[in-house]
Amino acid sequence: MKKAITRPLLLILLLILFSIAAGCQDEQLSTDDVPLDALQKEGVLQEIKTILAEFREALQDLLGTTPRVVHDQNLKTIDQAVDLFRLVEGKDPKGIGEAGEPGTLVGEGYLESNPQIPVGLKEEEGEWSEYKLKGKPLRAWPVGDWGGYRDGDTP
Numbered sequence: 001m002k003k004a005i006t007r008p009l010l011l012i013l014l015l016i017l018f019s020i021a022a023g024c025q026d027e028q029l030s031t032d033d034v035p036l037d038a039l040q041k042e043g044v045l046q047e048i049k050t051i052l053a054e055f056r057e058a059l060q061d062l063l064g065t066t067p068r069v070v071h072d073q074n075l076k077t078i079d080q081a082v083d084l085f086r087l088v089e090g091k092d093p094k095g096i097g098e099a100g101e102p103g104t105l106v107g108e109g110y111l112e113s114n115p116q117i118p119v120g121l122k123e124e125e126g127e128w129s130e131y132k133l134k135g136k137p138l139r140a141w142p143v144g145d146w147g148g149y150r151d152g153d154t155p
Contacts, residue, residue, distance in 0.1 A: 067120030071142075074115040078131055078140035081110040092138050096131060117142055 057066070078096065085093045085105060096114045097104020105111045114130055128142040135141070 067118035070118045071121050074117070074131065075140045077115060078105070078111065078133070081105045082133065082138055082140070085110050093133065095133050096140070 082093060082105065085108065089108070093105050093108070093110075094101075094103040095105070096111065097106045098114075099106055101107035106113055117129055117131065131140045131142055133140055
């Protein structure tokens with residue numbers, strides 16, 4: 001119950017703050033009494049930029065659009081396609097595959113394509129840029145050396 005009330009209130013607060021902060025660009029700050037150079041020397045502008053960046057990240061988390069959330073959604077989509085393939089075909093897929101590749105999720109029409117790993121995570125985590133199937137039970141993992149997590153498990 002507490003979570004059901006807290007999230008809408010947080011969303012309303014974030015929307016109000018965002019609407020106020022949306023117009024605050026470096027060139028648009030009011031400098032009636034203090035010159036812009038003095039503000040920069042005091043680090044006020046940097047502090048404002050930091051707060052806005054944190055606010056944007058919090059808003060993305062709330063709306064479910066961060067690279068981590070998109071990555072987790074991709075993993076779940078692939079996992080659901082694996083489960084459906086098993087149910088219909090009675091066996092495990094060979095892999096995610098490509099269009100026309102028999103025995104794979106994409107080749108058999110269970111996925112349109114291998115979902116892309118979000119750019120933000122590619123930059124943060126390293127060189128991996130696609131998903132592959134592995135493990136028992138068969139699940140999707142990012143390709144490459146990844147020190148991240150997957151629903152509390154390790155690859």
